[in-house]
């Protein structure tokens with residue numbers, strides 16, 4: 001038997017695993033070696049900031065404790081449910097908590113990889129904990145994109161845009177490319193992301209200002225489940241794009257049976273598990289904001305069929321917020337590329 005590892009060691013191991021996963025999945029390897037500190041604090045804190053040409057990541061020891069606790073509570077709640085509604089793991093509960101920590105670290109790494117410090121300057125980004133203000137940027141690392149040039153209404157939307165884009169990139173890296181034999185992995189990895197999203201929401205609720213600066217858990221979950229829904233179609237999109245086709249031939253697409261099986265094996269269990277985690281984390285109301293399965297999945301079908309539309313075209317709060325942020329996020333990504 002090996003010695004049980006400390007939470008500090010678990011956080012470091014999660015960061016190292018996240019870096020390995022990044023290098024495995026992204027064509028260009030991660031370009032810096034993060035300076036990592038575990039801050040002794042029972043609260044959930046995560047802060048990523050520029051350090052020279054690289055980055056620093058401060059995560060509190062409480063982040064590990066709270067993720068482990070959320071898993072413990074969720075699995076206790078799950079065990080009381082009928083078997084078909086229980087959370088299914090692929091290993092020990094400790095492994096599931098480690099996967100949650102790896103997604104959190106992947107999220108922090110991707111703020112840097114996307115280039116978000118060009119917007120935030122040296123203040124960096126606080127994912128949980130007291131809000132940081134972009135203005136405190138030192139002379140050395142002034143933001144090179146001045147968001148003050150945007151209308152006030154858009155300035156207020158910048159921070160949630162950064163969060164959603166970072167969630168998306170982290171999730172793509174963690175889930176990996178689609179293959180039919182990987183269904184259990186997608187379900188497992190996506191389930192491991194859920195406690196982090198709900199804990200971040202719970203932490204946000206402690207800081208009034210954050211309700212404006214971070215997206216709702218409902219929005220983060222909408223984006224996650226929409227991506228999961230789209231995942232089996234992505235190889236067909238890529239093949240058609242590679243061949244210069246404007247329309248995707250039916251022969252490239254997964255069969256209706258495959259899609260039905262995939263949805264039953266992955267989307268339904270992940271959505272059901274999200275309710276368990278909301279309760280485990282102590283914010284069942286945040287799950288109610290998802291708007292119920294029917295409207296939630298109708299909004300996903302809507303965006304996959306019709307693409308981006310104004311927020312009024314959607315039924316649920318999460319999809320509406322996503323729709324409001326998407327056009328600005330696309331512009332911000334272009335501004336980052338051009339800076």
Ligand SMILES: [Zn+2]
Pocket residue numbers: 107111125126127162163166
């Ligand atoms: Zn973040």
